[in-house]
Amino acid sequence: MTQTPAHRLIDGHLDLALGALEGRDPALSLDELRRLPLFTGVPGEAPQTPSVTFGELQAAGLGLCFGTLFARKGGAWPYTPGGYTDTEGARQEALRSLDWYHRWQDAGLIRLLPNRTALMAHLNDWEAGADLPLGVALLMEGADPVRGADDLPFWAEQGVRLIGPAWRGTRYAGGTGEPGGLTEAGHALLQAMADLNLTLDASHLDDAAFWDALPYGTRVIATHSNARHFIDSNRLLSDDMIRAIGERGGVVGVVPANFFIRAGWRTGQERVPLQELSEHARHIAGLIGWERVALGSDFDGGFGTEQLPAGLERYPDLHQLAQTLPAEHRAGFLWDNWARWLREHY
Known part of the structure; x- marks a missing residue:
C-alpha cells in the first residue's frame, strides 16, 4: 500500500509470537481470529477479544515493531498454568517464539x-x-530464557537487540509486583549486554533493578510503560526514571491498557477515554520532551479490546490516539521518534 507520513506507524511493543503460541496466529483474518475461543488473562474476568492480525497491522500502516520473545512463567495467576518452571523451559518457549517469526518471514509476512x-x-x-x-x-521480554551471561551471544546471533530483564521477578531482576534489585546473575547479564552493545528495555523493572542497571552504560528505553504520576505501581515509571531514560537519549512508549491509565480500573467498568492516555504522554513529554514519547501498544499481550480505551476496537484505531495529542507532535509519536532512535542507536 502507498504510505504517507500521516499513515506510518512504529509500535514499540507487540507480542506477536505469544499470540501464536496461545492459538491466535496473526496470519489469520481478524474475523477468523475472533471466531476462535476467546482467551482470558485473569481467572473470573470477562473474556478478552483479540485485535492483532497482519492484515490489521498493514491496514494501520505499521511499518516496524519490536516483536517480543516472551516466555510465561508457570504457576497461579499472574503466572500461567503449564508455563516454564526452570531455565531450560523458558529457553524452549523463547525458541518456539523465534520459530514463529522465522515461519512468518519465510511466508513473506x-x-x-x-x-x-x-x-x-x-x-x-x-x-x-x-x-x-x-x-x-x-x-x-523477561530474560529467564538466557541461561547466563555467557549464553547472551547466542541470542544476539539470533537477532535479539533489546532485552528487558524482568516481567515480574526473574532470575536476573526484580520486576512488576516483585520488588528487588539486580541479582548477581543480573549484574553479569547487564555487563554482557553492554559488551554486546544491546539495549536495555526498562519496562517491568522494579526501581531498585532500574537504578542498579544504569551504571553499566547500556542504551535505555521503555517500550511500553506509562507514568507512575497517575498510578502508584512499580509497573509504571517514576518521574526520576523517565528523566533518566531521557538523559540517555531513550524513548518511552505509552501503552493503551486501561489498568495502566487510570488507578483502580477493573475489567467490566466503563472504558476510559483516550484523552486519559494522552495525559500520560503529555506528562512524560513535559519531563523529557515530545521527541522522546512514542507508542508501545502491547496489543493482545494478555489483554484484549475489553481492556482498551473507548474507541479502540481494532488495531488501525490507534491513529485516533494521535488525534488527542498536539498536532505538531503527532507524526513524531506515530513514527519519527522511534525511527530517529533506531537510526541513532540500533
Whole structure:
C-alpha cells in the first residue's frame, strides 16, 4: 500500500509470537481470529477479544515493531498454568517464539531486522514508499530464557537487540509486583549486554533493578510503560526514571491498557477515554520532551479490546490516539521518534 507520513506507524511493543503460541496466529483474518475461543488473562474476568492480525497491522500502516520473545512463567495467576518452571523451559518457549517469526518471514509476512544494515534498509525503503512486509526487531521480554551471561551471544546471533530483564521477578531482576534489585546473575547479564552493545528495555523493572542497571552504560528505553504520576505501581515509571531514560537519549512508549491509565480500573467498568492516555504522554513529554514519547501498544499481550480505551476496537484505531495529542507532535509519536532512535542507536 502507498504510505504517507500521516499513515506510518512504529509500535514499540507487540507480542506477536505469544499470540501464536496461545492459538491466535496473526496470519489469520481478524474475523477468523475472533471466531476462535476467546482467551482470558485473569481467572473470573470477562473474556478478552483479540485485535492483532497482519492484515490489521498493514491496514494501520505499521511499518516496524519490536516483536517480543516472551516466555510465561508457570504457576497461579499472574503466572500461567503449564508455563516454564526452570531455565531450560523458558529457553524452549523463547525458541518456539523465534520459530514463529522465522515461519512468518519465510511466508513473506514479516522482515526480521537482525542488525543495523537490515534496519536502515527497511526504514529507508518504507519511507520511500516501497511495498514491504512488516519489519520486526526482536525484543526479549523477561530474560529467564538466557541461561547466563555467557549464553547472551547466542541470542544476539539470533537477532535479539533489546532485552528487558524482568516481567515480574526473574532470575536476573526484580520486576512488576516483585520488588528487588539486580541479582548477581543480573549484574553479569547487564555487563554482557553492554559488551554486546544491546539495549536495555526498562519496562517491568522494579526501581531498585532500574537504578542498579544504569551504571553499566547500556542504551535505555521503555517500550511500553506509562507514568507512575497517575498510578502508584512499580509497573509504571517514576518521574526520576523517565528523566533518566531521557538523559540517555531513550524513548518511552505509552501503552493503551486501561489498568495502566487510570488507578483502580477493573475489567467490566466503563472504558476510559483516550484523552486519559494522552495525559500520560503529555506528562512524560513535559519531563523529557515530545521527541522522546512514542507508542508501545502491547496489543493482545494478555489483554484484549475489553481492556482498551473507548474507541479502540481494532488495531488501525490507534491513529485516533494521535488525534488527542498536539498536532505538531503527532507524526513524531506515530513514527519519527522511534525511527530517529533506531537510526541513532540500533
